[in-house]
Amino acid sequence: MFKKILIANRGEIAVRIIRACRELGVKTVALYSDADRQATHVRFADEAFHLGPSPARDSYLRIDKILEIAERSRADAVHPGYGFLAERSEFAAACEDSGLTFIGPRPSAIAAMGDKVVARDTVASAGVPVVPGTKGQDNLHDEELIHFASEIGFPLLIKAAAGGGGKGMREVRSLDQMPQLLHSARREAEASFGDGNVYLEKLIEDARHIEFQIMADQFGNAIHLGERECSIQRRHQKLIEEAPSPFIGEDEDLREKMGAVALQAAKSVDYANAGTIEFLVDKNKNFYFLEMNTRLQVEHPVTEAVTGYDIVAEQIRVASGWKLSRKQEDVERRGASIECRINAEDPYNNFIPSTGRITLTQLPAGPGVRVDTGINIGYEVSPYYDPLISKLIVWGETRGQAIARLRRALEEYRIVGVRTNIPFHQLILATYPFITGKYDTRFVEGQFSMADPAESRESYLDIAALLATLVAQDQSRKIKQEAPRPTNASRWKWSDRWKKVK
C-alpha cells in the first residue's frame, strides 16, 4: 500500500479522495491555487502546497509544478480526480517517468479512449455497437465534414475529438447551420482542450444516457458495478444521476448484456482501475457506445450507495497492486440512489454562474443522506473553476423512498453567498416524468421550465407576500437608523455627558 498520495485536484473530489486515504491510513498531499487557500481540501489534507495563480492553466494544469511538489513531499502515488489532468495521457506517463504511481489506467488506455475518434474505432472493431458518424476519420476539413453531414443525416452532433463535458459540442438541425456551428465548436474545443479537431455523430432522439461503472485490476480481472442513469442533463451537463436506471428497471437481460459489452470495451484497451462506459439507449432498447471515461466519475457515489463498494478506496488498492476485492457474482445491488449536482448558478436567471463568498451553509443530514462538498463558510466561489460546489446523494430502499428523502434533504440544504440550482432540483423532483422515471436526455431543455409553477406554489403566496413586506420594512428601518450617523467627536461628547449624569 502507498504511504503518501498527492491529489492533483481541488474541490469536492479532492475531499472525497482524502477521505478514502484517511480510511486506508495513507497520508495525503493537497495542492491549491490562490483562489483555493480557504478550500476544504487544503484544510483536510495532511500536507498542502501552493501551486500558483488561480487560472487552472497556471495551477491545476501545471504538470511540471505538480511533479516537483510530488518529489518534494515524497509522495509515492498521484490521484488525478476528474477533470484537469485526469484524462491526459502525458500526465499519467510523466508520473510514471518520475517514479510515481498514477492512480488510474495506463497512459496507452487513456490515449486510446481520450481521442473519441480512436475510441469509437477501437471498440467498434471489438464488436461494440457505436452511433453512426465520421468514425475513424481523423482531422477532417470543414468541407469534408459538411459532405459527410448530408450522408449521416440531420439532426446530428458536432463533437470535439478531445472533448468531454459538452464543451465544443454543437447540435445541428440543417445543412445551412453547419459552417457557423463548425466554427464555434472548433473555437471552443481549441480553447478548452488545445485541440480544435471535431467529428460528427448522428443524434439519437428520445435517447437515454446510461453508463456502466467498470473496475479492473492489473491482473486482467474486470467487473462492472451496474449502471447509472444520467439523462437529466442541461446543455450536455449532467445534473441528476441515479442507480439503478428506471429505464432498465427489472430488465436483467438488458443489464447483463450492456454490462458484458461495457467489459468488452474496457478489455479492448487492456483497461485497469476505475472507468465508465457511456451508452446512448433509444426507446427500443438499442444501445450504442458513446465514450469511455478513463477516470473516476462525478456521479460515482450513487453506485457506491447501491453496491456498498468504496470505488475510490478500490482505485487506490488496485493501483498499489492488489487484486479486485470482489468478483462479479459478489456484486449485489440494494435499493435506489439519486444524486443532485449542486451548482453555483441562478436557475431563475438563465442558469448564469454565481460567484461570491459563502457566508452560511447548513448541510442536510439524517437517514440515507450523503453530501460531498468542497466549500465551507468563508470560501469564495470564483469564476475560475466549474460551478459544481456540492453533491447531494441519497439512498432509499425503493426509488420512491429515495425521491422523498431527496426532496426532504434539498429543502434542508441552505447555502448563502451564492445562488444555487437547488430550486431547479426541487422543481424537477416534483415533475411527473421524473417521479415515474419516464424521461430522456431532452427532458430538461425540451419539456421543463423554471417558470412552470410547482403544485405547492399557490399555497404560499400569502407567506411570500408577508415575508417580502417584513424584510422590506426591516431594511428601510435599518437605512433610517443608519442615516444620521454621529461623527466621532460627537460620540465622545455623548459618552462624556453620560458619565457626568451617572
Next chain:
Amino acid sequence: MNYIAEVDSLTFRVEMIDDHHVRFGDHVIEIDLAALGGQPLYSLVVDGESYEAYVYPEESSWQVILRGNSYTVNVEDERDRRLKSARKFADTRVTEFVLRSPMPGLIVDLPVENGSPVARGDILVILESMKMQNELTSPVQGKVAGVKIKKGDSVDLKQVLLYVEKEQP
C-alpha cells in the same frame, strides 16, 4: 406603517401594529422574523407556523424563494405609492443598447471594435466563465460604440462592456 404587497395577480394589505403583530388583510396575526446568519436567509414564525426563505432584493421588487418556489413580490408603502402616482415620466426613447456582462468572467474574444456595423444576432463578445464559452450577441442592428473592454480582461457581473448605437429607421 401600511404596506401593499403584490404577488402574481394578488394584492395583500399589511399593516404593522407592533414588532410582533400585523394586520394581514382582515386578520391580526402574530409574527416573529429572524435573519439567519445575516441576509438573505430568514426564518418566520407566523401564528405558530414555521417558514424559512431566501429574500433577495431586486431592482424594484423582492424575490422570495420559499419551499422550492420563487415569488416576485412588489412591496410599496403608502407614501411611495402616493409619490409614484404624482411623478411624471418623461418619454425617453432608447437609442442605444448597453451590453452588460451577464456573469463574471474573462473576455476571450472581441470580434468588433468602435464603429463596427453589426446586425441583429452578430457576436459582440465571447465571454468565458466557469469553463464555458458564451457568445454575447447584439439584439439590435447598429454601430458599436464605447467599447470598454479588451481581450483578456476579467469582468464582473453587470459590468458595462460596450454600447451599440441603434440604427434609426
